[in-house]
Amino acid sequence: MSTAEKMLTPTSDVQALLRDLTLAWFDFERRLSRIPIIERLERGEFTIEHYQMLLRNLRPQVVEGARWITRAASSFTADFAELRSKVIGHAYDEHRDYKLLEHDYVKVGGNLDDIVSAQRNIGTEALAAYLMQQASLPNPINLLGAMFIIEGLGQKMAERWALRIQSALSINEESTSFLSYHGKNDESHIDKMMSIFTNEPAAVERHAEIVKTARVVARLYALQLEEIDNV
Amino acid sequence: MSIPAYITASGNYLPGQPIGNEEMESYLGAVNGKESRLRKKILKSNGIVSRHYAMDREQRSTHQNSELAANAIVDCLRKSTIDKSKVDMLAVATTQGDLPLPGMASVVQAVLQLPPCEILTTHGVCSSSMMALKSATNAVRLGDKRNAIVCASELSSRLLKKSRYEALDNQEFDFEAEFLRWMLSDGAGAMLIQDTPRQRGLSLRVDWIEILSFASSYDLCMSCGTTNQRAWTVKDGREARSSSQSSEPQNGKYSTAALATMPKVASPAKYLDEAVSWQDYDTYAEAERAGALLIRQNLNILQEIVKVGVDGFLRLINAGRIDPDQIDHFVCHYSSHYFRTEILKLSQMLGCYIPEEKWFTNLYTKGNTGAAALFIALDELISSNKLVPGQVVFCVVPESGRFCTAYAKLTVVEG
Numbered sequence: 144m145s146t147a148e149k150m151l152t153p154t155s156d157v158q159a160l161l162r163d164l165t166l167a168w169f170d171f172e173r174r175l176s177r178i179p180i181i182e183r184l185e186r187g188e189f190t191i192e193h194y195q196m197l198l199r200n201l202r203p204q205v206v207e208g209a210r211w212i213t214r215a216a217s218s219f220t221a222d223f224a225e226l227r228s229k230v231i232g233h234a235y236d237e238h239r240d241y242k243l244l245e246h247d248y249v250k251v252g253g254n255l256d257d258i259v260s261a262q263r264n265i266g267t268e269a270l271a272a273y274l275m276q277q278a279s280l281p282n283p284i285n286l287l288g289a290m291f292i293i294e295g296l297g298q299k300m301a302e303r304w305a306l307r308i309q310s311a312l313s314i315n316e317e318s319t320s321f322l323s324y325h326g327k328n329d330e331s332h333i334d335k336m337m338s339i340f341t342n343e344p345a346a347v348e349r350h351a352e353i354v355k356t357a358r359v360v361a362r363l364y365a366l367q368l369e370e371i372d373n374v
Numbered sequence: 375m376s377i378p379a380y381i382t383a384s385g386n387y388l389p390g391q392p393i394g395n396e397e398m399e400s401y402l403g404a405v406n407g408k409e410s411r412l413r414k415k416i417l418k419s420n421g422i423v424s425r426h427y428a429m430d431r432e433q434r435s436t437h438q439n440s441e442l443a444a445n446a447i448v449d450c451l452r453k454s455t456i457d458k459s460k461v462d463m464l465a466v467a468t469t470q471g472d473l474p475l476p477g478m479a480s481v482v483q484a485v486l487q488l489p490p491c492e493i494l495t496t497h498g499v500c501s502s503s504m505m506a507l508k509s510a511t512n513a514v515r516l517g518d519k520r521n522a523i524v525c526a527s528e529l530s531s532r533l534l535k536k537s538r539y540e541a542l543d544n545q546e547f548d549f550e551a552e553f554l555r556w557m558l559s560d561g562a563g564a565m566l567i568q569d570t571p572r573q574r575g576l577s578l579r580v581d582w583i584e585i586l587s588f589a590s591s592y593d594l595c596m597s598c599g600t601t602n603q604r605a606w607t608v609k610d611g612r613e614a615r616s617s618s619q620s621s622e623p624q625n626g627k628y629s630t631a632a633l634a635t636m637p638k639v640a641s642p643a644k645y646l647d648e649a650v651s652w653q654d655y656d657t658y659a660e661a662e663r664a665g666a667l668l669i670r671q672n673l674n675i676l677q678e679i680v681k682v683g684v685d686g687f688l689r690l691i692n693a694g695r696i697d698p699d700q701i702d703h704f705v706c707h708y709s710s711h712y713f714r715t716e717i718l719k720l721s722q723m724l725g726c727y728i729p730e731e732k733w734f735t736n737l738y739t740k741g742n743t744g745a746a747a748l749f750i751a752l753d754e755l756i757s758s759n760k761l762v763p764g765q766v767v768f769c770v771v772p773e774s775g776r777f778c779t780a781y782a783k784l785t786v787v788e789g
Binding site for chain 1: 726
């Protein structure tokens with residue numbers, strides 16, 4: 144069976160997993176909409192200072208992101224070679240993303256040293272510590288739940304936020320390259336996850352752990368945005 | 375063990391002749407004599423081709439809302455074996471009754487000349503119909519009542535006539551306030567609930583009704599009575615929700631930590647320190663001039679209605695209350711054709727897709743009658759010969775007011 148065919152016929156177990164992850168996602172979205180900096184963005188009362196603040200607070204997590212993904216790759220045994228390849232590929236694609244953040248920061252008048260030296264905020268500390276610890280456990284398939292939330296954020300919210308920032312600050316895409324890049328991935332997020340879950344039987348077996356991880360990551364990601372500049 | 379409750383008869387009332395898209399503005403009136411520039415765009419998106427207004431071309435009401443309700447109930451009772459003198463309970467739902475008080479059920483009972491009985495008025499937006507249906511059904515299931523009439527009725531055209539818009543001090547274009555002008559229309563639907571199915575013909579057994587509201591997660595999305603929908607969100611509450619506690623009560627109870635972070639009544643700050651209700655103005659005339667009496671839709675967050683509806687559906691699937699494959703007829707009160715496409719897309723991905731041939735709606739010809747829409751659709755489905763004993767009818771009423779969705783599972787039974 145080709146990958147395409149597999150993607151089109153997810154089992155009911157895979158669909159049940161996707162439904163639970165979607166519920167976790169909806170809860171996450173509702174929570175995000177109530178976080179002060181995101182509310183501000185949605186209202187359009189968003190200044191260059193707010194944007195710089197957001198970028199400064201995102202960078203440490205993006206830097207950490209590359210680390211926990213590569214750590215996760217090394218925690219997979221040969222039984223999960225295919226999944227490991229995907230994780231390595233993903234890490235390779237994104238491990239220099241923080242450069243985009245730095246570029247945007249400087250583009251909107253920020254000082255490079257300020258963003259490079261920005262400390263992890265309290266929420267980022269919790270998020271990074273949790274992900275690194277989970278990535279260090281053997282065969283951390285539950286991190287697919289983390290991927291569902293973090294990648295989902297990239298694909299479902301990043302473009303929307305990029306457009307709102309552009310209109311609030313009268314800047315163009317060149318200054319929102321990090322958000323715009325993550326928002327422009329054509330492949331449907333949910334199709335991609337469906338394909339991974341369908342091709343990896345262990346995912347369905349670890350349904351509850353994946354959903355739990357998604358919920359924890361959603362909560363900690365929101366915490367990171369709630370604790371902006373609280374370092 | 376509760377007693378089963380059945381919908382044994384239904385009826386509807388749509389005032390006057392169907393009014394087509396080209397005529398509707400001559401009924402509601404052109405604001406300041408100028409044709410709306412939005413009308414065609416909104417109609418293209420909602421897909422509605424005709425509707426009814428209890429209003430003539432001079433914007434004079436032809437009926438009271440309670441009369442629309444009474445007419446639908448008469449139609450329903452005519453198709454039942456019950457005489458109006460035997461009605462045990464009357465439950466009436468509406469978005470806006472004729473009078474701010476008393477409850478609309480009192481007026482409807484008087485119009486119908488029903489003898490003394492229990493009454494209930496539910497007030498809200500679209501889902502108020504399901505709230506009334508649930509309460510009436512529960513009264514029968516408990517054995518408290520042998521039967522109950524449930525009616526949902528809307529007369530929104532009075533909110534939409536040109537004089538409402540011409541009364542404003544500020545005549546600048548306001549999309550939020552004009553949007554619903556080209557969406558809503560008038561009508562009523564009624565159902566009779568009994569503890570036994572009808573002897574001849576089909577009844578619908580009410581298996582369950584679930585109502586899930588997300589009001590604490592969103593700003594107002596559809597309202598009347600304020601110029602600023604955002605001001606009705608508790609600021610302190612937003613920060614309280616930023617604590618480590620979940621934003622939603624677990625098992626229906628807030629944890630002590632969550633309670634501790636909620637705003638205190640005794641504190642000097644009010645819950646809603648920026649909110650202004652139409653009743654806060656010195657005169658009602660001032661409220662109208664300020665635009666506080668217009669019906670508004672917050673279009674920035676309206677699209678969230680799809681996620682909220684799907685969220686509740688997924689919870690029901692997970693709880694084993696419904697299996698998408700068992701649904702034979704899907705009656706969803708969507709306000710606009712646009713949402714139909716959105717719902718189909720999302721549900722397809724999640725394996726909770728209900729094939730289009732199972733969808734039943736009369737939105738396009740009967741209009742979006744708010745709370746009444748589901749009952750008007752169900753009445754048409756019941757009379758359509760499409761129902762077969764044993765089939766499952768699944769109803770969904772998403773309400774954008776502040777994001778509440780009601781779900782009902784009905785089973786077709788005979789004799």
